[in-house]
Amino acid sequence: MTKGFKPKVATANHLIEGDVIYFTSEGxxxxxxxxxxxRTAEDAEALIEQxxxxxxxxxxxxxxxxxxxxxxxxxVHFREVFRTRGPSNYFHGKQADHV
Amino acid sequence: MESKxxxxxxxxxxxxxxxxxxxEFRSQIARRLDGxxxxxxxxxxxxxxxxxxxxxxxxxxxxxxxGTLNSRQMRQLAEIAERFDKGYGHFTTRQNIQFNWPKLxxxxxxxxxxADVGMHAIQTSGNCIRNVTADHFAGAAADEVEDPRITAxxxxxxxxxxxxxxxxxxxxxxAVTASDTDRAVIRFHxxxxxxxxxxxxIGYEVVIGGGLGRTPMIGKVVREFLPKRDLxxxxxxxxxxxxxxxxxxxxxxxxxxxLVHETGLEDLRTRxxxxxxxxxxxxxxxxxxxxxxxxxxxxxxxxADKPVTRTLSxxxxxxxxxxxxxxxxxxxxxxxxxxxxxxxxPGDVTSAQMRVLADIALRYSHDELRxxxxxxxxxxxxxxxxxxxxxxxxxxxxLATANVGLVSDIIACPGMDYCxxxxxxxxxxxxxxxxxxxxxxxQRDIGPLKIKISGCINACGHHHVGHIGILGLxxxxxxxxxxxxxxxxxxxxxxxxRAGPGFAHDEIVPAIxxxxxxxxxxxxxxxxTFLETYRRLGxxxxxxxxxxxxHDKAA
Numbered sequence: 001m002t003k004g005f006k007p008k009v010a011t012a013n014h015l016i017e018g019d020v021i022y023f024t025s026e027g028x029x030x031x032x033x034x035x036x037x038x039r040t041a042e043d044a045e046a047l048i049e050q051x052x053x054x055x056x057x058x059x060x061x062x063x064x065x066x067x068x069x070x071x072x073x074x075x076v077h078f079r080e081v082f083r084t085r086g087p088s089n090y091f092h093g094k095q096a097d098h099v
Numbered sequence: 100m101e102s103k104x105x106x107x108x109x110x111x112x113x114x115x116x117x118x119x120x121x122x123e124f125r126s127q128i129a130r131r132l133d134g135x136x137x138x139x140x141x142x143x144x145x146x147x148x149x150x151x152x153x154x155x156x157x158x159x160x161x162x163x164x165x166g167t168l169n170s171r172q173m174r175q176l177a178e179i180a181e182r183f184d185k186g187y188g189h190f191t192t193r194q195n196i197q198f199n200w201p202k203l204x205x206x207x208x209x210x211x212x213x214a215d216v217g218m219h220a221i222q223t224s225g226n227c228i229r230n231v232t233a234d235h236f237a238g239a240a241a242d243e244v245e246d247p248r249i250t251a252x253x254x255x256x257x258x259x260x261x262x263x264x265x266x267x268x269x270x271x272x273x274a275v276t277a278s279d280t281d282r283a284v285i286r287f288h289x290x291x292x293x294x295x296x297x298x299x300x301i302g303y304e305v306v307i308g309g310g311l312g313r314t315p316m317i318g319k320v321v322r323e324f325l326p327k328r329d330l331x332x333x334x335x336x337x338x339x340x341x342x343x344x345x346x347x348x349x350x351x352x353x354x355x356x357x358l359v360h361e362t363g364l365e366d367l368r369t370r371x372x373x374x375x376x377x378x379x380x381x382x383x384x385x386x387x388x389x390x391x392x393x394x395x396x397x398x399x400x401x402x403a404d405k406p407v408t409r410t411l412s413x414x415x416x417x418x419x420x421x422x423x424x425x426x427x428x429x430x431x432x433x434x435x436x437x438x439x440x441x442x443x444x445p446g447d448v449t450s451a452q453m454r455v456l457a458d459i460a461l462r463y464s465h466d467e468l469r470x471x472x473x474x475x476x477x478x479x480x481x482x483x484x485x486x487x488x489x490x491x492x493x494x495x496x497x498l499a500t501a502n503v504g505l506v507s508d509i510i511a512c513p514g515m516d517y518c519x520x521x522x523x524x525x526x527x528x529x530x531x532x533x534x535x536x537x538x539x540x541x542q543r544d545i546g547p548l549k550i551k552i553s554g555c556i557n558a559c560g561h562h563h564v565g566h567i568g569i570l571g572l573x574x575x576x577x578x579x580x581x582x583x584x585x586x587x588x589x590x591x592x593x594x595x596x597r598a599g600p601g602f603a604h605d606e607i608v609p610a611i612x613x614x615x616x617x618x619x620x621x622x623x624x625x626x627x628t629f630l631e632t633y634r635r636l637g638x639x640x641x642x643x644x645x646x647x648x649x650h651d652k653a654a
Contacts, residue, residue, distance in 0.1 A: 087516035
């Protein structure tokens with residue numbers, strides 16, 4: 001891993017559903033656990049370019065920082081934590097989809 | 100029971116225009132889905148149709164002109180929420196409704212369902228003249244000069260798809276009131292209009308350059324009295340002046356408030372008045388025939404004369420004390436239905452509740468409903484004799500919370516639970532404050548208090564004009580909440596002052612509790628409101644309650 005580089009995954013919203021998706025080695029997934037992780041700046045560049053290859057599926061794609069200390073990627077910023085879950089006022093969104 | 104459309108009805112031209120726009124958007128979506136349009140190309144097209152992409156899903160913002168709905172429209176909103184969304188809708192501080200979970204492929208069908216009841220999502224986004232808002236008590240308020248929705252409707256027709264004003268430097272919001280008591284927050288809009296009478300003639304006081312957001316400003320009076328016939332020529336003059344001179348170089352300085360601030364009111368007034376002279380030559384006065392047609396759409400309903408026979412139970416009386424306002428007829432009241440039951444999300448109404456509201460409106464309020472900028476629903480024309488039946492129906496639907504204007508009647512934007520722009524969550528803060536003050540008797544003891552919460556600097560939750568304002572920001576990777584004090588969105592307009600350093604998410608509710616305890620300790624008696632106590636004593640006792648002795652250093 002490059003020194004000082006924070007590991008990243010690529011995320012977007014699904015074009016039709018609008019829900020949060022993550023880029024994996026096999027295309028887009030609704031679960032961050034399966035996301036492909038970039039561990040160097042070069043990997044990150046390649047990842048976002050690859051993620052941008054299938055624009056018909058997605059609305060926008062960007063890289064976010066992840067924490068790998070548990071072995072699976074977890075978002076660092078609270079906004080991204082919320083995106084993995086859904087809103088806090090109703091049991092809607094991802095938290096409900098995963099049940 | 101009567102079921103008449105008490106508002107402007109679409110002409111064949113309007114109807115055809117709307118259907119064409121939907122067909123066009125349907126084909127644009129199809130082209131996005133088949134890859135002919137990139138996301139970059141598609142985004143401005145969807146925004147022109149009110150479709151945003153938020154954190155977890157798309158969001159469709161639907162215009163409710165001047166916040167007025169009839170029962171048929173409310174029922175259709177219920178139907179849309181059930182069929183295409185998750186069974187609820189969110190009423191906003193701009194008197195609109197937002198659906199939080201539509202699928203892109205369903206949006207044309209949603210827009211068709213809206214068009215079936217004369218509604219749309221046009222000009223609910225982008226740098227254009229947005230949905231015109233008005234006093235939510237319009238047509239019913241005891242203190243109004245005339246129904247302000249007549250003016251709002253004239254402006255709606257003029258501004259809809261206006262060819263010159265679809266690409267302004269920035270978005271543009273107009274609000275109209277017709278009372279000295281400002282319930283429409285007109286001093287915080289790009290243009291605020293107050294109908295007033297001068298020497299027997301009806302006209303407007305015209306206010307420009309108000310706004311909230313990152314640079315809050317109180318609007319300034321650019322014209323003390325504008326005759327009614329000159330309305331559109333004067334608006335045209337303001338908009339043209341702004342369109343030419345507004346700053347397009349910096350998005351954060353592009354609103355008209357910055358132009359007023361940088362140019363100075365006098366200079367800008369001179370330019371507007373000069374342009375107005377030109378407009379007067381080019382534009383005819385308001386067509387009296389057309390005006391009469393619009394006025395006819397807002398004629399007062401046929402109020403019933405009937406005796407009030409049933410006495411109110413204590414619960415009904417408590418509800419009536421807090422949630423009703425004087426009507427222009429002494430035997431009627433205006434009922435405000437709170438969407439802020441303890442634990443609920445401000446502004447959210449389920450499909451089942453929307454249907455109940457539609458039924459009540461049709462039966463007891465001359466088929467009229469209003470959405471207030473405070474995210475409540477108003478039944479504008481309820482006969483006192485019908486109040487018990489209205490109360491019972493509301494109570495059975497969980498809509499009889501007697502907290503209007505009290506501490507738990509909180510405005511909250513969607514915040515980071517939904518909004519892609521937000522920097523912190525708003526809704527859970529509102530829910531937790533409401534829970535902390537759940538006891539209605541305690542709320543009544545605290546008295547009138549407006550808490551307004553925004554989840555980012557854009558201030559959709561109007562925090563600058565909250566008696567207590569809360570602004571959610573990010574600080575060092577966590578949510579942080581700044582408190583402002585003494586804001587006021589009424590005719591006594593004030594921008595709240597920042598109290599000091601922010602509070603963490605788990606500290607904000609205790610901080611608000613301390614503030615309210617300090618108010619209770621310092622007020623002269625029960626008749627002195629939070630805002631009055633703050634104005635009398637200044638911020639010092641409130642800051643002491645928030646920060647103890649440390650506030651001087653910490654601030």
